[in-house]
Amino acid sequence: MSEVNRKSHWENVYTGKGETEVSWFQENPAPSLELIASLGLPAEASIIDIGGGASRLVDILVERNLGKVTVLDVSAAALEAARKRLGEEGAGVKWVAADITSWEPAQAYDVWHDRAAFHFLTEPADQSAYVACLKKAVRPGGYVIIGTFALDGPEKCSGLAVVRHDAASLSAALGGGFELIDTRRHDHITPWGALQRFQFSTFRRR
Numbered sequence: 001m002s003e004v005n006r007k008s009h010w011e012n013v014y015t016g017k018g019e020t021e022v023s024w025f026q027e028n029p030a031p032s033l034e035l036i037a038s039l040g041l042p043a044e045a046s047i048i049d050i051g052g053g054a055s056r057l058v059d060i061l062v063e064r065n066l067g068k069v070t071v072l073d074v075s076a077a078a079l080e081a082a083r084k085r086l087g088e089e090g091a092g093v094k095w096v097a098a099d100i101t102s103w104e105p106a107q108a109y110d111v112w113h114d115r116a117a118f119h120f121l122t123e124p125a126d127q128s129a130y131v132a133c134l135k136k137a138v139r140p141g142g143y144v145i146i147g148t149f150a151l152d153g154p155e156k157c158s159g160l161a162v163v164r165h166d167a168a169s170l171s172a173a174l175g176g177g178f179e180l181i182d183t184r185r186h187d188h189i190t191p192w193g194a195l196q197r198f199q200f201s202t203f204r205r206r
């Protein structure tokens with residue numbers, strides 16, 4: 001899928017559907033929060049949520065003072081929805097409307113979090129571009145948390161094909177220089193009660 005088509009797909013999703021009308025909605029992004037909190041980072045740690053969309057993760061990270069948060073998404077509409085919801089509370093959040101396959105990070109981050117964005121990259125060239133960006137953006141000693149559909153998870157999301165992963169396929173995608181420190185499964189229940197099997201793998205950059 002080209003970048004133009006990707007942007008148009010996701011802008012349509014976020015302008016056409018309400019927050020709880022998308023399968024990935026979580027009232028409480030508990031698995032991500034638990035993993036980020038477990039890293040024991042200081043309040044000034046920098047966290048970037050890749051493909052964060054309109055997720056409520058940023059709200060809770062800000063509320064609990066867990067770090068300085070940047071949310072990146074290809075959909076400006078998604079970011080605007082999250083920005084409006086946060087209001088004043090989100091004054092310190094950075095919002096980046098960009099496609100991760102062509103974004104140039106201007107700083108290094110302590111934590112790279114991605115729930116359900118990487119798995120939409122089905123082309124090896126896009127996956128390589130994502131990893132190249134990640135390597136520019138994550139400082140040595142920093143953490144990478146990637147949540148995707150698990151190997152026994154759905155084959156599609158939002159009408160798009162996905163690539164399902166486990167810790168081994170993510171390690172292979174990242175290449176050398178990353179130590180797997182945690183991998184776990186998570187059963188997500190969509191707002192209409194369907195089960196989606198996820199995996200979350202956490203790596204530390206050497």
Ligand SMILES: C[S@@+](CC[C@H](N)C(=O)[O-])C[C@H]1O[C@@H](n2cnc3c(N)ncnc32)[C@H](O)[C@@H]1O
Pocket residue numbers: 006010024025026050051052053054055056072073074075078098099100101114115116117120157
């Ligand atoms: C399934 S949603 C998950 C949203 C959010 N992470 C959550 O957990 O609620 C996937 C998100 O990835 C974003 N996305 C997809 N491809 C992207 C890309 N190449 N660059 C940046 N964002 C992308 C979409 O706009 C969408 O918000």
